[in-house]
Amino acid sequence: MLNLSIGRPPFGGSTWQVVTIATGWLVLLFVGAYLITPASVLTLVMADLAVTEATAAALVSTPQVAATVIGIPVGIYLDRIESRAAVPAAASILLAGSVGDWFAASGGRVSLLIATRLLAGVGMFVLWVVSIDVASSTFPPDRRATATSVIISGYPAGYALGQLGAPRLADIVGWPGVFPLFGGAVLLTSLVFYVVVGRVSRFQTATDPMTRAEFGRVLRNRNVWAVVAVTILGYSLxxxxxxxxxxxxxxxxxxxxxxxxxFVALFPAVGILARPTGGWLSDTVFTQRRRPVFAASFVGATALAVAMFYSATIAVLVAMLVLAGAFIQLQIGLMYQSIQEFVDPTAAGTAVSLASVAGWLGSFVAPVVAGELVSITGTYAVLFVFAAGLGVVGALTVWQMAESGTPSASA
Incomplete structure (x- = not known):
């Protein structure tokens, strides 16, 4: 996937690099806003479609389900093509899905709405993977974690935009009309992103597609699976x-x-700052070492989960929650850079896809497990025990894993 270089020197040098990250950030901003839209108008969705809370809430995660299913094959495919060319196509798929959402929701067709959200999920996944690749290959090794973390901070910003903007837009165009508005914004920003990416040369310029043997090496690389485990645990937490x-x-x-x-909205929102901070700490303070940030993320989150268990006032609890959000999200972004450093550049797309699928898997499974624990124990306090357990296992996994920032990382 890293054969993005077009053989020309960068125009404007670092200026175009920054513009590349900025436009990629905007793409993920509107992708995130599109994805979260059903959650921000949930009461309207339930009333108009006559569905339960569970069904309405499932519409939020449907695109991620599609991404989980098609993630690995799409990652392999992206490793075999010039992935920059996939950006307009992926954005068009997402727009088509969002227009389908409008049509299905306006007609009260729940099954069709699920199908169109699944279609949009394919476009979403491609844009996610390509954005991460572009960020990591636009900058030299000592700045890649920062660039990756910055560009994916557009995603939680998109959640905030969707939560705040979708209800207001729904008052004007109706809630079904919000989907194609955000889908159209994704297409427009993606076209700009496509043009801008063509104006910077890549620092990684692998041109040969990944072979079957190289794919086998990825699957046999225990360091790759260590990052996959860290990603599952981090997103679960x-x-x-x-x-x-x-x-x-x-x-x-x-x-x-x-x-x-x-109150809880502050938890993901803090990631707009925390995710880039994690990348910057790894690149600058820890001189490209990734494990210290992973470790700090899990240890800090574990300590704060214990503190929340004993919090007696809502003010203290919310303060601890915001801090936990900051610690947990230090590593989100670093995951996708770290896993690329364990593989050959020709397999970078596959590696990012593995981490992405792992993250969404953790996002699906952990809330369900937490709900079962609450049901079995009859107390919500078990949530903090579960969270602390995830943090401890995450810290132990980091302690055992190799350092991806070292020259021997991909051995």
Whole structure:
């Protein structure tokens, strides 16, 4: 996937590099806004489609389901083509899915809405993988983790945009009309991204497609699977708090769900700063070492999970929650750079796809497991025990893994 170089020197040098990251950030901003739209208008979705909360909420994660299913084959395919060329096609697929969403939702066709969201998920995944690759290959090795972390911070920013903007847009165009608005924004920014990417040369310029033997080496690389494990655990920890804390705060302190949701919204929002900070710390403070940031992320989150368990006031709990969001998201972004450093450049797309699928898998499974634990024990306090356990296992995994930033990392 890293055969993006067009054989020309960069125009404007570092200026075009920054513009590349900025436009990629905007692409992921609108992708995130599109994906979260059903969650921000959930009551309208349930009323108009006459579906349960569970069905309405499932519409939020449907694109990620598609990404999980097609992730590895798409990653392999992207390693065999000039992935820059896939950007307009992927954005067009997402736009087609979003227009289909509008058509299906307007007609009350739930099955069709699920299908069109699945289609959009294919475009979403391609844009995600290509954005990460472009970020890491646009900058030299000592700045790649920072660049990757910055560009993917557009995703939580998109969640914030969707949560804030979708209800207001729904008042103007109706909630089904919000989907193609964000889908159109994805296409427009993707076209700009496509043009800008062509104006910078790549620091990694692998031109040969990944062979079957190289793919086998990826699958046999225990360091790759260590990053996969870290990614599953990191996203699991992230989603346990993200999905269950509104309910916990409501039950524990008697506030409304709307109020608790506003408090918990700070948890992902802090990632806009925390994700780039994690990359910068790894590149600059720790001189391209990745493990110290992974370790700090898990250890800090574990300590804060314990602190939240003993929090007696909502103010203290929310403060601890925001700090936990910052610690957990230090490593999100670093995951995708680290896994690329363990493989040959021709397999970078496959590696990023593995990490992406792992992250979405953790996002799906962890909230379900947490819910089962609450059901079995009859107390929401078990959430903090579960979160602390994930943090401890994550820290132990990091302790055992190799350092991807060293020259021998891909051996």
């Amino acid at each position: 992230y989603m346990v708090f993200n999905s269950w804390m509104p309910t916990y705060i409501t039950r524990r302190f008697g506030v409304s769900l709307a109020e608790s949701g506003a």
